[in-house]
Amino acid sequence: MAKCEICSKSVHFGNNVSHSHRRSNRIWKSNVKSVKVNVNGAARKMYVCTSCLRSGAVERA
Numbered sequence: 001m002a003k004c005e006i007c008s009k010s011v012h013f014g015n016n017v018s019h020s021h022r023r024s025n026r027i028w029k030s031n032v033k034s035v036k037v038n039v040n041g042a043a044r045k046m047y048v049c050t051s052c053l054r055s056g057a058v059e060r061a
Contacts, residue, residue: 002029004049006057036061 003010009030015023031050035058036043043061052058 002032003047004030004032004052005046006048006052009049009051 009032011030012028014026014028016026017023032047033050033053034045035048035053037046037048038044038059038061039046046058048058053060
């Protein structure tokens with residue numbers, strides 16, 4: 001569910017690499033917060049990533 005409703009940023013996949021260089025699958029989740037946002041003059045709860053919050057892409061209610 002970790003998906004930003006503004007920029008559609010979601011999970012990333014990659015590998016854990018051990019000291020012996022063996023690889024196993026790994027996942028990075030986006031830093032997504034549930035915040036109240038002004039949408040067309042009305043307050044609405046949305047899931048927004050912290051980079052969108054910091055850049056001012058959304059206006060908090």
